[in-house]
Amino acid sequence: MKRILIGVAWPYANGPIHIGQVGGCYLPPDIFRRYHKMKGNEVLMVSGSDQHGTPVTVTAEEEGLTPKETAEKYHQINSKALKDLGVDFTLFTYTMNDTHKRVARDIFKTLYEKDHIYMDTMETFYCPHCEKFLPDRYVIGTCPECGQEEIDGDQCDECGALLDPEDLIEPECKHCGGRPELKESEHFFLRLSAFQEKLEEYVEDKDHWKNHVLNFTKGWLDEGLEDRPISRDMEWGIPVPVEGYEEKKIYVWFEAVIGYLSTSIKWSEETDGDWTKFWKDPDAEHYYFLAKDNIPFHTIIWPAMLMGYDEDLNLPYDVPANQYMRLGGEQFSTSRGIIVSLPDVLRDFDSDAVRYYITTIMPETKDTNFTWDEFQEKINSELVGNLGNFIHRVLSFTHSNFDETPEAGELEERDTEVIEEIEKRVEAISEKLEGRKFNKGLKELTALSRTGNKYFNDKAPWEEVDEDKESAGTTINISLRIVKALCVTGAPYLPDSMDELWVYLEQEGSVHEQDWKEAIEPIETGIELDEPEPLYEKIDLSEMREETDLRNSLERLDLRVGEISKVQEHPNADKLYICRVDMGEEERTLVAGLKPYYDKEQMEDKKIAVVANLEPAKLRGIESEGMMLAAQSDDKVSLLEPRGNVGENIKGTGPGAEMISFDDFEEYELKTVKKEDGKIIADDVVNLIDAETFKAKEEEEEEEGKEVERVGVALIDDEDNALLLKDSEGVVRLDEELPPGSEVM
Ligand SMILES: [Zn+2]
Numbered sequence: 030m031k032r033i034l035i036g037v038a039w040p041y042a043n044g045p046i047h048i049g050q051v052g053g054c055y056l057p058p059d060i061f062r063r064y065h066k067m068k069g070n071e072v073l074m075v076s077g078s079d080q081h082g083t084p085v086t087v088t089a090e091e092e093g094l095t096p097k098e099t100a101e102k103y104h105q106i107n108s109k110a111l112k113d114l115g116v117d118f119t120l121f122t123y124t125m126n127d128t129h130k131r132v133a134r135d136i137f138k139t140l141y142e143k144d145h146i147y148m149d150t151m152e153t154f155y156c157p158h159c160e161k162f163l164p165d166r167y168v169i170g171t172c173p174e175c176g177q178e179e180i181d182g183d184q185c186d187e188c189g190a191l192l193d194p195e196d197l198i199e200p201e202c203k204h205c206g207g208r209p210e211l212k213e214s215e216h217f218f219l220r221l222s223a224f225q226e227k228l229e230e231y232v233e234d235k236d237h238w239k240n241h242v243l244n245f246t247k248g249w250l251d252e253g254l255e256d257r258p259i260s261r262d263m264e265w266g267i268p269v270p271v272e273g274y275e276e277k278k279i280y281v282w283f284e285a286v287i288g289y290l291s292t293s294i295k296w297s298e299e300t301d302g303d304w305t306k307f308w309k310d311p312d313a314e315h316y317y318f319l320a321k322d323n324i325p326f327h328t329i330i331w332p333a334m335l336m337g338y339d340e341d342l343n344l345p346y347d348v349p350a351n352q353y354m355r356l357g358g359e360q361f362s363t364s365r366g367i368i369v370s371l372p373d374v375l376r377d378f379d380s381d382a383v384r385y386y387i388t389t390i391m392p393e394t395k396d397t398n399f400t401w402d403e404f405q406e407k408i409n410s411e412l413v414g415n416l417g418n419f420i421h422r423v424l425s426f427t428h429s430n431f432d433e434t435p436e437a438g439e440l441e442e443r444d445t446e447v448i449e450e451i452e453k454r455v456e457a458i459s460e461k462l463e464g465r466k467f468n469k470g471l472k473e474l475t476a477l478s479r480t481g482n483k484y485f486n487d488k489a490p491w492e493e494v495d496e497d498k499e500s501a502g503t504t505i506n507i508s509l510r511i512v513k514a515l516c517v518t519g520a521p522y523l524p525d526s527m528d529e530l531w532v533y534l535e536q537e538g539s540v541h542e543q544d545w546k547e548a549i550e551p552i553e554t555g556i557e558l559d560e561p562e563p564l565y566e567k568i569d570l571s572e573m574r575e576e577t578d579l580r581n582s583l584e585r586l587d588l589r590v591g592e593i594s595k596v597q598e599h600p601n602a603d604k605l606y607i608c609r610v611d612m613g614e615e616e617r618t619l620v621a622g623l624k625p626y627y628d629k630e631q632m633e634d635k636k637i638a639v640v641a642n643l644e645p646a647k648l649r650g651i652e653s654e655g656m657m658l659a660a661q662s663d664d665k666v667s668l669l670e671p672r673g674n675v676g677e678n679i680k681g682t683g684p685g686a687e688m689i690s691f692d693d694f695e696e697y698e699l700k701t702v703k704k705e706d707g708k709i710i711a712d713d714v715v716n717l718i719d720a721e722t723f724k725a726k727e728e729e730e731e732e733e734g735k736e737v738e739r740v741g742v743a744l745i746d747d748e749d750n751a752l753l754l755k756d757s758e759g760v761v762r763l764d765e766e767l768p769p770g771s772e773v774m
């Protein structure tokens with residue numbers, strides 16, 4: 030039994046994790062963890078949300094939230110997304126937790142007391158117009174390495190270069206666009222230069238590191254290490270634990286890596302675990318999974334911090350950093366709008382399909398490309414066409430032709446060859462997983478499945494079964510052995526579907542609790558198998574694309590739940606009301622032509638749907654800061670009545686959406702709809718795209734024996750695709766139900 034600590038790079042809590050990061054650093058450690066657990070090793074896998082630093086404050090400003098709110102929001106979103114992907118940490122925490130703050134302060138203080146940290150002055154950017162110092166991401170400019178424009182001052186998203194804001198060509202203040210100037214300020218520095226020799230020694234026996242990781246690290250060492258500033262002039266973050274300097278904050282890269290240790294300690298505090306078994310027993314191995322832009326923090330800076338803090342702590346054994354996974358050739362980047370978020374992808378696809386494709390293009394040695402066409406191709410031809418197909422053929426043939434799993438009779442040469450191949454492939458998969466070559470391991474798995482398909486075709490048990498049932502039984506017995514081997518060795522890669530398969534094989538417990546060696550054990554005979562459902566489904570992207578377009582249209586509408594606090598009659602108009610509306614963070618004035626349809630009292634305290642990103646427009650002299658949505662049919666008008674929390678977005682409409690004009694608004698058609706026979710009915714039949722909520726309701730009500738007819742509101746495009754409006758309480762309904770097809774505006 031080995032003890033293994035797996036550290037996973039801390040995602041910034043400034044946006045949803047994107048699929049590039051999944052291939053880069055979140056999926057590999059989960060596959061590794063699941064494998065080692067089946068090998069009987071004790072694994073501690075830790076990570077969490079990186080909640081401090083400028084990435085969070087910049088986003089908070091853009092979203093009109095406090096840094097704490099932003100940090101909490103994306104921690105929730107990302108924890109859920111990773112969980113939905115099946116990435117299962119021992120503990121996934123966040124840097125605002127007290128244990129982390131305590132450990133981070135202690136490490137800083139200890140290093141300061143031991144003189145590994147010292148104070149000095151340095152020149153940093155200061156904006157004379159804004160009258161403040163500008164920490165890293167508050168300066169933008171052109172990358173000196175690759176020429177990419179408008180990059181942040183700490184790092185280039187395009188080429189991965191680590192920067193200081195002073196390196197930027199044409200630097201600008203992010204707040205005002207003005208030219209910042211350099212000004213002296215006192216800061217704390219990590220005396221990295223003093224660790225040069227010790228780090229050279231540390232790297233000496235790291236021949237098992239990937240070439241690009243070793244080369245990058247040696248490159249830094251060859252250039253000679255320089256001391257690095259580790260404090261920032263900003264409000265958000267962990268205060269520097271030195272008296273008189275609490276106004277300064279610990280720089281986020283110095284602080285976040287400490288999370289590996291603090292989370293292990295937190296795990297000890299919360300369970301009966303003992304973190305020192307992982308950190309102080311020299312036999313425990315530490316693996317850190319991250320993307321290439323994080324290499325020096327984990328191969329140089331973190332080891333130096335550990336050496337300086339406590340010599341008994343284990344240093345990284347391996348840092349299997351990946352290269353970049355790009356999207357259609359471009360680097361994922363929130364700032365340039367090239368982003369496909371993990372929550373979005375998981376809303377549309379099964380997690381195992383996502384895990385499968387991403388593993389096939391995992392950027393283990395070079396940059397790779399995620400493309401939707403290839404995603405569809407690989408899922409349909411490989412996951413469904415090869416692996417899923419083989420498993421399904423064997424299970425359904427067994428179910429329809431054998432009352433129970435048959436014994437193997439006399440083996441022919443072909444049979445023994447296949448049994449040998451099972452053992453060989455399982456060994457190879459094991460070797461690849463051990464060596465962090467996940468992509469190659471999956472190739473061995475699909476090769477075994479291809480062998481299975483070929484064997485099944487060649488032996489043609491559907492012919493054998495009539496002529497010689499015993500011989501057909503042998504074929505089935507061996508085919509089931511292949512299925513079982515695929516199930517056990519596939520479990521780290523495809524955790525949900527392989528667990529489902531384990532049940533189809535009528536095995537006890539979960540496949541994830543099995544010993545790895547179970548992969549080559551013969552199957553139990555005499556077991557009755559249930560009729561199987563296919564494990565995987567084909568993907569049709571053309572359908573998805575229409576949905577995506579429609580979603581994007583809806584994304585552009587900033588639609589929010591508001592609550593009317595006060596209604597007044599418009600002094601200069603007969604039909605207009607002037608309403609004060611509580612939007613959560615703010616109050617707004619909306620002018621609405623509802624006087625003929627609603628009494629003032631009916632409207633007060635009512636929740637309404639507000640289009641919040643319309644440019645303000647004057648209506649008879651009073652400025653309306655948005656629009657409340659209502660449906661109209663003949664002479665009846667009914668307000669949309671969301672039930673979610675005040676201020677919350679309705680259906681994926683994001684903060685930071687651009688202002689749209691009234692003209693733009695006409696591109697969309699909002700209509701009341703009802704569901705009938707699996708279609709959304711407006712005035713004409715439209716295609717049902719997003720009706721999970723309807724579906725759930727329908728099932729619920731069918732069970733109760735009720736007739737299903739519900740009116741909601743949908744966004745409809747010119748091809749009659751519909752997207753229902755929803756908030757956290759479900760489909761947005763009307764105050765009073767109007768017939769389907771009623772226009773909403
Ligand atoms: Zn400025």
Ligand SMILES: [Zn+2]
Pocket residue numbers: 172173174175176177185186187188189190
């Ligand atoms: Zn660059």
